[in-house]
Amino acid sequence: MSGGRAEAVVFACVDADTLGGVQRVTHTVAQGLAERGREVHVIGLHRARSPFRYVERPRYTSHVIHRTPVSTLSPLGRRREHRELDRLLREVGPGFAVLSSPSVVARIRALLPERLLPIGQYHGSYEHARGSWHLDSVRDHYGTLEKAVFLSERDAWLFAEHALLPNTWSIPNPLPAWPSGTAGLTARRVLGIGRLEGVKRFDRLISAFAQACGRSVPGEPELRADLAKTRREAGEGWELHLIGEGTERQRLTSHAADCEVSDRVVFRGTVPAPLMGEEYLGGSVLALASEHEGLPLVVGEAASYGVPSVAFDVSGGLRSLVLDGETGVLVPPADVTALAAALAELMASAEERRRLGAAARAHVEAFRPDRVLDRWEALFEQVTR
Known part of the structure; x- marks a missing residue:
């Protein structure tokens, strides 16, 4: 991508409003980047069973593709998802698509327009990935992305070594805010x-x-x-x-x-x-x-x-x-x-x-x-x- 700084950032999750760490990180970073002047969108492929509000006054735009909780999609549901994502992504300016999990990478990567450069995140540890299907999925799908982002330098190194990824990077999860006061530590x-x-x-x-x-x-x-x-x-x-x-x-x-x-x-x-x-x-x-x-x-x-x-x-x-x-x-x-x-x-x-x-x-x-x-x-x- 050339011609100046890319302004847009799209974050995509399986469900963006479930109460969980991945979702909290997504909304925190989305709000922070929006406050820095970027065009930011958060996409949830599915609606959460009990939607949780992370940011009271979001500066970014949220989207939900399926109005139902996470489930196996029918062929009709898959075609509808592709149509909705294509329509939504055509309206987004040039920039980056941050895909929050192996499942999201597998579902969205092929649908991204060229002007949205794909970045894959993995919010788990290498130890967890090694004990599940995640390691094979990361190995199969993340190496062709612009960057594969992990939570710590050690995790990035382990994935580079054992999943043979040439594009690893590490960024920790941010705290939602920085408090001015501290606990007294006297409460039992x-x-x-x-x-x-x-x-x-x-x-x-x-x-x-x-x-x-x-x-x-x-x-x-x-x-x-x-x-x-x-x-x-x-x-x-x-x-x-x-x-x-x-x-x-x-x-x-x-x-x-x-x-x-x-x-x-x-x-x-x-x-x-x-x-x-x-x-x-x-x-x-x-x-x-x-x-x-x-x-x-x-x-x-x-x-x-x-x-x-x-x-x-x-x-x-x-x-x-x-x-x-x-x-x-x-x-x-x-x-x-x-x-x-x-x-x-x-x-x-x-x-x-x-x-x-x-x-x-x-x-x-x-x-x-x-x-x-x-x-x-x-x-x-x-x-x-």
């Missing part, structure tokens, strides 16, 4: 934030929290009597607040009862994005027990408020956010006992929470929205050079 509250779905493994988080409070947990090693007593005393008054909704809620409620912490696990439901700052200010530790993550925004958001995180070490993106022992604590994946021990240590020590929290906030300055937007602008410039 552990935060668990995300969709209540199986992959997030809130059952393991509840088990770890129960052990951190000195409870014996079904299926986990019995605590020594002296350790249980110490943890019960240090954990007095602590609560685990789960923020989010999903299909696992009833099972998690039952699991909390089995772990004897029903009175300490608070199911908060969905909290609107503009009010999440109050949640971080009221927390003292963020805990993450997911089976896999890319670059989890909740960890960066918590850190921006000075709240340290305890998490399973499941991805390069997570390791870029949490420096173990310096800005938070990482423990071996699926090791509930280790997660409980890390939680118990932070619950018992406000001094340690403050040390890690201050370092965490300083560390995630690199994920401030303006700095991440600068990296997107640098990518666009490099592609058109």
